[in-house]
Amino acid sequence: MNSRESADCQIVESRRGSAALLAASLSLAAVAAFLFTMGGPTTRSWRPLQKDGLSSTRNLESTTQLKPNADASGNSTTLQVPMGDATDLSATDSKLTAHIAEKAEPVVRNVSSLKTPVGHSVEERPIVCRRIGDGEYVVLMMAAIHGNEAAGTPLLNNLAEHVVANSELLDGVTLVLMPVVNPDGVESGKRYNARGVDLNRNFPAENRQNSSRYGLNALSEPEALAIYQVINDTLPNHIVTLHEPLQCVDYDGPAKDLATVMSEHCPLPVEKLGSRPGSLGSYAGVTLGIPTITFELPPNAATQSPGFLWRFYGEALVQAVLHRHSAIK
Ligand SMILES: [Zn+2]
Structure with missing residues (x-):
């Protein structure tokens, strides 16, 4: 398989041989991050935050x-x-x-925040959606669609805390968060849902393929259906979905500008991996034309503390809250 044709972590299997390389490059990334903080020989302006607080300024x-x-x-x-x-x-x-x-002196404003179950998994675990703010521009973010890639969950929880505490970030925005969209997979530590279906292949994209692994029909799985319904209900202007371990900012649909901005605020480069059949990126990004980011954390993200992850990747998520798709006035 040509790995360039593969998006998200499905290619983990085919790239397992390169896991050592990824680990090695992560060590290099750590050194590079250290060099960032020391003003070392790099042209990238990004550097990890010294604490878990982020800027609240737009420029x-x-x-x-x-x-x-x-x-x-x-x-x-x-x-x-x-x-x-x-x-x-x-x-x-x-x-x-x-x-x-x-x-x-923080500007204290009330921010509406509503947390509701929007569906249940195969094993009846609730799939929770949290809406924060009430602006017209809707940003949808989700994590753990693959159950063994749950490092994005604490990042989204930290993001929720951060925007509530810095409510100016939500001017004109409704932030819709689904921190755990595959709760059964998280529970079992597996990529798939409890029926062994890859939820990120179960969407009604034009390139969808029916199979036992991808689901016999589009939206055959309740978890994918919950995401589909949230997209229909909230009509997001852009979408960010957090995965591991390909350490890049991948995108589908008209999202190159958003991918670039996010990459500028974290250690992950922009990489166009290609659209997988029936993936959320294929459906939302290509079929619907909604800018969709697949934010691939590095292989060892699950071993990092929430505070560490927030320092390295929180600013990129904040930028995704602030970003306005260029087609939107
Ligand atoms: Zn994944």
Whole structure:
């Protein structure tokens, strides 16, 4: 099989031989990340966050990140000030202090947040969907459609906490989160659902194939049906689905701009892997034309702490919340 024709982790089997390479490259990535923090020889501007707080400003390029401060409750906050204010800290101390004081007072706004089951798995576990905010631009994100790729779940939970605490990120946005779309697979530690079907091949895409592994019919599986119904109900402007272990930002449909932005804010490169039959990317991205990102975390993501994952990949997810598809005014 030509691996370039394969999308998402289905090609794990065919690329298992390269697992050692991936692990080795991850070690290199860790070194590279360290070099980022040390100002090492790299042209990439991305660097991991020092704490688990993220910026809440939209224009990251024009800001300077200060070291996290601890607030009275012991929580750390990352403060952002415009570059012009920070170039000479000594000369602008009073102005900066005033700016920080202003920033340190969070704007308390009520953010609507509704958590509901939108279906049940084969083994009757609830599939939970959380809607946060009430804006017109809808961003759908989901994780663990493959049960042995659940590292995205704590990332989405952290994202939920982050946008609730930084509600300005949700201006005009409804964020729809499905942190565990294959709960039976997560429970068993397997890629498939309890009937052995790959849910990411069960969507009614034009390239779908019927089989026992992909489901005898499109949407034969309740978990895929739940996702399908959420897409129909919420009409997302773009979709991000979290997988492992191919460590790249893959995309289907008109999502190259979003993939690029996300890649610029994490260590993962953009890679167009190709559309798999009946995958969510094929259905939502190609058949429906909704920009769809397959965010492939690295092989060892499951062994990393939620805080570590958030520092490395949280900003990319925040950017996906802020991004507006170019066709949308
Ligand atoms: Zn996967």
